[in-house]
Amino acid sequence: MSVLELRDVVVDYERRGGGHVRAVAGASLDVERGQIVGLVGESGCGKSTLARAAVGLVPATSGSVVFEGEPVTPMTRRARPAALVRLQLVFQNPYSSLNPRRTAGSQIADGIGLRTNAARTARVHELCELVGLPGVAASRYPHEFSGGQRQRIAIARALAADPAVIVLDEPLASLDASAQAQLANLLAALARDLGLGLLLISHDLAIVRHVADRVSVMYLGKMVETGATLPLWARPAHPYTEALIAAVPRPDGGGVLPESLPGEVPDPARPPTGCRFHPRCPYVFDRCLTEEPPLESLPNGRAAACWLAGIQGFRVI
Amino acid sequence: MSVLAVESLRVKLPIPGGDVTIVDGVDYDVQPGEVFGIAGESGSGKTISMLALLGLLPEHSTVEGTALFAGKELIGMPRRELRDIAGRDLAMVFQDPFTSLHPMLTVGRQLSEHVRRHLHLDRHAAEERAVELLEDVRIPDPRAALRAYPHHFSGGMRQRIAIAIALACRPKLLIADEPTTALDVTVQAGILRLLDRLRREQDLAVILITHDLGVLSSIADRVSVFYAGRVVESGARGDVLQHPRHPYTRALLDALPHPEAAKERPLVAIGGSPPTPGHIPSGCSFHTRCTHAVDSCRVDVPELRAVSDRRLACPVDPFSA
Numbered sequence: 001m002s003v004l005e006l007r008d009v010v011v012d013y014e015r016r017g018g019g020h021v022r023a024v025a026g027a028s029l030d031v032e033r034g035q036i037v038g039l040v041g042e043s044g045c046g047k048s049t050l051a052r053a054a055v056g057l058v059p060a061t062s063g064s065v066v067f068e069g070e071p072v073t074p075m076t077r078r079a080r081p082a083a084l085v086r087l088q089l090v091f092q093n094p095y096s097s098l099n100p101r102r103t104a105g106s107q108i109a110d111g112i113g114l115r116t117n118a119a120r121t122a123r124v125h126e127l128c129e130l131v132g133l134p135g136v137a138a139s140r141y142p143h144e145f146s147g148g149q150r151q152r153i154a155i156a157r158a159l160a161a162d163p164a165v166i167v168l169d170e171p172l173a174s175l176d177a178s179a180q181a182q183l184a185n186l187l188a189a190l191a192r193d194l195g196l197g198l199l200l201i202s203h204d205l206a207i208v209r210h211v212a213d214r215v216s217v218m219y220l221g222k223m224v225e226t227g228a229t230l231p232l233w234a235r236p237a238h239p240y241t242e243a244l245i246a247a248v249p250r251p252d253g254g255g256v257l258p259e260s261l262p263g264e265v266p267d268p269a270r271p272p273t274g275c276r277f278h279p280r281c282p283y284v285f286d287r288c289l290t291e292e293p294p295l296e297s298l299p300n301g302r303a304a305a306c307w308l309a310g311i312q313g314f315r316v317i
Numbered sequence: 318m319s320v321l322a323v324e325s326l327r328v329k330l331p332i333p334g335g336d337v338t339i340v341d342g343v344d345y346d347v348q349p350g351e352v353f354g355i356a357g358e359s360g361s362g363k364t365i366s367m368l369a370l371l372g373l374l375p376e377h378s379t380v381e382g383t384a385l386f387a388g389k390e391l392i393g394m395p396r397r398e399l400r401d402i403a404g405r406d407l408a409m410v411f412q413d414p415f416t417s418l419h420p421m422l423t424v425g426r427q428l429s430e431h432v433r434r435h436l437h438l439d440r441h442a443a444e445e446r447a448v449e450l451l452e453d454v455r456i457p458d459p460r461a462a463l464r465a466y467p468h469h470f471s472g473g474m475r476q477r478i479a480i481a482i483a484l485a486c487r488p489k490l491l492i493a494d495e496p497t498t499a500l501d502v503t504v505q506a507g508i509l510r511l512l513d514r515l516r517r518e519q520d521l522a523v524i525l526i527t528h529d530l531g532v533l534s535s536i537a538d539r540v541s542v543f544y545a546g547r548v549v550e551s552g553a554r555g556d557v558l559q560h561p562r563h564p565y566t567r568a569l570l571d572a573l574p575h576p577e578a579a580k581e582r583p584l585v586a587i588g589g590s591p592p593t594p595g596h597i598p599s600g601c602s603f604h605t606r607c608t609h610a611v612d613s614c615r616v617d618v619p620e621l622r623a624v625s626d627r628r629l630a631c632p633v634d635p636f637s638a
Contacts, residue, residue: 042501042503042504043472043501044471146590148590149590176358176359176528176591177358177528177529177530177569177572177573178358178568178569178572178586178587178590179586179590180572181572181573181574181584181585181586181587182586184574184584185583185584185586188583203501203502204502205502205576206531206573206574206575206576207574209574209576209580210574210578210580210584229580230580233576243503244502244503245576246506247502247503247505247506248502248531248576249502249505249506249509249529249531249532249534249535250531250534250535250575250576250577251529251530251531251534251558251570251573251575252534252558252559252575253534253554253555253556253557253558253559254534254535254555254559255534255535255536255554255555256535257506257509257510257513257535257536258502258505258506258509258535259506260503260504260506260507260509260510261503261506261507262507264471264473264474265471
């Protein structure tokens with residue numbers, strides 16, 4: 001059984017002056033231990049909102065989020081159930097997610113349950129080593145670190161709670177290529193060595209392809225495709241997945257311009273009729289305008305929400 | 318003839334307790350209709366070397382060297398004169414389309430103000446030019462867009478509007494500093510195609526500054542790789558990015574996930590982190606992170622020399638063909 005299960009999660013935001021926006025319109029996702037699940041999509045598709053709903057930072061309007069067999073309840077003024085500390089979140093911006101006035105070590109120590117100071121200090125050093133920070137890092141302040149190192153501190157702080165799952169919201173954005181590579185390798189090692197489940201939200205498809213075992217593709221609040229990373233990348237079943245992959249520039253010096261996907265992500269308050277992707281889809285036909293395709297299972301543990309997915313002779317996967 | 322020819326550009330910025338060298342002797346030239354790519358990690362001096370040309374550095378900065386733009390020397394040019402060139406013949410687009418537009422002014426006002434100031438058009442002609450520009454960058458319904466405010470548009474659209482403003486006076490050179498970094502890949506592809514069309518149709522020269530070698534791979538004609546304020550390798554796109562010869566260029570490429578590479582291959586991160594200005598290592602500034610460094614690298618500053626098809630600042634040259 002999956003350690004983190006999201007079923008048909010719907011998240012509505014109230015709009016000022018009445019009305020609401022459905023940021024997540026029924027999305028399901030599973031994360032297993034030792035597995036990295038990538039969640040990709042353009043900005044405004046609801047992936048960060050889904051991440052927040054997964055850890056209980058925003059309440060789900062309907063649907064369920066279950067962590068280690070227990071429902072994840074939204075945050076309130078009361079203390080969080082103790083079991084939920086094993087579900088951690090790492091934010092995008094390591095410049096604002098750390099307290100500038102406290103040392104790295106004291107912030108990492110917050111999540112450690114040990115009683116004695118000596119044991120806590122020892123554990124902080126262990127965690128620093130685990131994420132590849134020098135031992136002296138514990139006594140330094142956030143401004144003394146580079147962006148990549150700060151993100152390591154944030155990850156060490158999440159690891160301090162001995163988590164089963166860490167949700168990472170764009171952890172690699174705003175980092176240089178080299179720091180990105182270091183951190184991507186670290187995430188892969190953490191999943192493998194500690195048996196952690198990682199939900200990696202990113203708009204960088206190339207990185208996700210490299211580290212994720214499974215990928216879910218989100219468009220306008222819904223999953224349009226999900227499956228094991230490499231088959232999905234090699235033969236995308238949904239036209240949106242195909243468009244996303246074609247837009248990634250290849251760092252091969254080849255001089256080939258990436259394909260652009262015309263149009264913009266529509267306003268989630270007024271989603272298009274039928275298939276949500278139809279106004280931008282190059283394969284659109286009449287059925288797409290009126291009927292919304294469900295997320296249908298395909299062979300090899302894949303699924304796609306497209307009337308053309310899996311049809312012989314068109315999109316064979 | 319080059320649109321821009323920069324030689325021995327050196328920039329020092331004032332910090333408490335002295336000056337710190339940010340750009341340390343940079344040469345390059347840009348031809349009409351060409352996309353010239355500048356690659357490098359943050360802090361390598363890419364942006365500062367451009368701001369120096371436009372006179373946009375903080376007071377008491379020192380700029381040395383020459384920068385000939387359309388036959389005129391930019392360095393040391395009086396501010397008034399520079400202001401007439403910058404914005405008209407030489408335009409710049411910045412990374413963040415959320416802060417480079419004025420939030421309280423309509424798109425039309427921002428576009429036409431620019432056109433009226435530099436081209437001395439009347440109100441009506443300026444509006445016509447503004448509509449034309451928005452059409453050029455493929456903004457749907459340009460007449461309605463003129464009356465809208467920046468917050469009505471998505472990031473990609475805002476960057477298109479920023480490019481439209483930059484292009485308003487038909488510049489000869491567009492400096493684009495990380496123009497797609499804040500955007501989704503789908504939108505990025507659109508902006509790259511737009512730049513490619515403009516350079517072909519209008520013979521626009523583009524300096525594209527980015528840390529993303531994928532972006533440079535797809536659009537740049539020539540590439541210079543910056544490290545710690547110097548150029549370490551420079552040449553045609555295919556030569557530099559397909560057969561990198563400087564250990565730093567190669568390391569940058571190895572750190573990237575390649576969309577077709579085997580998944581099992583771990584990304585090869587460069588050890589350590591880029592040096593910060595004021596703490597540049599002696600000799601070759603990359604030697605502390607270089608796996609091919611020999612003793613002399615710690616002492617001798619390598620010169621950027623012409624070697625066969627490119628210019629290279631590495632006497633070890635471990636990847637020579």
